[in-house]
Amino acid sequence: xxxxxxxxxxxxxxxxxxxxxxxxxxxxxxxxxxxxxxxxxxxxxxxxxxxxxxxxxxxxxxxxxxxxxxxxxxxxxxxxxxxxxxxxxxxxxxxxxxxxxxxxxxxxxxxxxxxxxxxxxxxxxxxxxxxxxxxxxxxxxxxxxxxxxxxxxxxxxxxxxxxxxxxxxxxxxxxxxxxxxxxxxxxxxxx
Amino acid sequence: xxxxxxxxxxxxxxxxxxxxxxxxxxxxxxxxxxxxxxxxxxxxxxxxxxxxxxxxxxxxxxxxxxxxxxxxxxxxxxxxxxxxxxxxxxxxxxxxxxxxxxxxxxxxxxxxxxxxxxxxxxxxxxxxxxxxxxxxxxxxxxxxxxxxxxxxxxxxxxxxxxxxxxx
Numbered sequence: 001x002x003x004x005x006x007x008x009x010x011x012x013x014x015x016x017x018x019x020x021x022x023x024x025x026x027x028x029x030x031x032x033x034x035x036x037x038x039x040x041x042x043x044x045x046x047x048x049x050x051x052x053x054x055x056x057x058x059x060x061x062x063x064x065x066x067x068x069x070x071x072x073x074x075x076x077x078x079x080x081x082x083x084x085x086x087x088x089x090x091x092x093x094x095x096x097x098x099x100x101x102x103x104x105x106x107x108x109x110x111x112x113x114x115x116x117x118x119x120x121x122x123x124x125x126x127x128x129x130x131x132x133x134x135x136x137x138x139x140x141x142x143x144x145x146x147x148x149x150x151x152x153x154x155x156x157x158x159x160x161x162x163x164x165x166x167x168x169x170x171x172x173x174x175x176x177x178x179x180x181x182x183x184x185x186x187x188x189x190x191x
Numbered sequence: 192x193x194x195x196x197x198x199x200x201x202x203x204x205x206x207x208x209x210x211x212x213x214x215x216x217x218x219x220x221x222x223x224x225x226x227x228x229x230x231x232x233x234x235x236x237x238x239x240x241x242x243x244x245x246x247x248x249x250x251x252x253x254x255x256x257x258x259x260x261x262x263x264x265x266x267x268x269x270x271x272x273x274x275x276x277x278x279x280x281x282x283x284x285x286x287x288x289x290x291x292x293x294x295x296x297x298x299x300x301x302x303x304x305x306x307x308x309x310x311x312x313x314x315x316x317x318x319x320x321x322x323x324x325x326x327x328x329x330x331x332x333x334x335x336x337x338x339x340x341x342x343x344x345x346x347x348x349x350x351x352x353x354x355x356x357x358x
Binding site: 033034035036037038039040041042044045046047048049050051052053054055056087088089148149150190 | 220224225226227228229230231232233234235236237238239241251254265277279280282284286318332334339340341342343344345346347348349350351352353354355356357
């Protein structure tokens with residue numbers, strides 16, 4: 001008796017499972033669009049709208065870096081907070097820094113064409129005084145931006161730190177009273 | 192001296208309200224009035240430039256057989272709460288919808304998702320515009336550059352449902 005009941009229950013379960021399996025095979029019809037309306041009250045139609053957004057990044061909030069009357073006995077460092085935005089799913093990006101020295105080297109130059117090297121560091125968060133050392137013209141490892149819009153108009157107002165440094169050895173090679181300058185280009189690529 | 196009793200005032204007010212409610216409205220459809228929307232096409236924005244606004248328009252056939260040929264249109268997106276949003280996974284991209292009661296227009300009345308907007312009149316003489324003008328209304332869909340500019344990378348899609356009620 002007990003066995004018979006169990007068997008019936010087993011059959012019932014099997015039937016239920018079969019029904020569920022069969023049901024799962026019936027695909028839910030996708031809404032075919034455009035769907036034209038019929039004459040009625042109301043009449044209803046549907047369309048599908050599609051659009052694509054490409055991967056993009058943006059760097060804003062940059063300021064020129066000025067070292068004034070630098071003591072050659074003290075290493076020079078200037079940090080600035082910038083805004084980096086990336087629209088990839090993980091908000092990730094790489095940064096490539098390029099100087100205007102020979103072969104894109106990070107160098108400053110005076111009127112006599114004397115050069116002095118500097119280093120560039122990048123941190124994926126703002127407020128930093130140091131970060132990952134960047135090699136000229138070489139994409140960095142991945143950073144993640146916390147920006148919620150392209151120019152950080154909504155908090156956070158900055159998302160990364162750029163640090164430019166000149167070591168004491170290099171400072172010691174500079175001519176006093178001579179002005180050195182160079183252009184540093186930063187390229188952000190969405191990742 | 193005659194004083195109006197509060198009971199009498201209430202009865203009169205009720206009778207007046209009932210009489211007003213019974214008056215036929217010139218703008219409302221009669222039982223049996225119908226409308227029809229045809230000529231719809233899917234809208235493909237392609238790749239957005241993420242800076243400037245982009246609007247796609249399409250002429251559609253809107254027919255109403257009410258005495259005034261009037262109708263109301265309600266647009267529903269398939270975003271949360273019928274919002275006009277496209278989706279790419281968990282990410283969304285908003286769009287805007289406008290409607291004009293004549294074809295070939297570059298502007299129209301902004302529609303609010305899930306809200307019926309009345310006051311349109313159709314010039315269509317046949318329910319699918321098979322005679323007369325081939326279209327009688329314009330649907331305009333806009334994606335703002337600012338919205339695209341802050342959207343995550345991806346391919347977005349959504350379904351816009353248009354519901355027409357004769358009036």
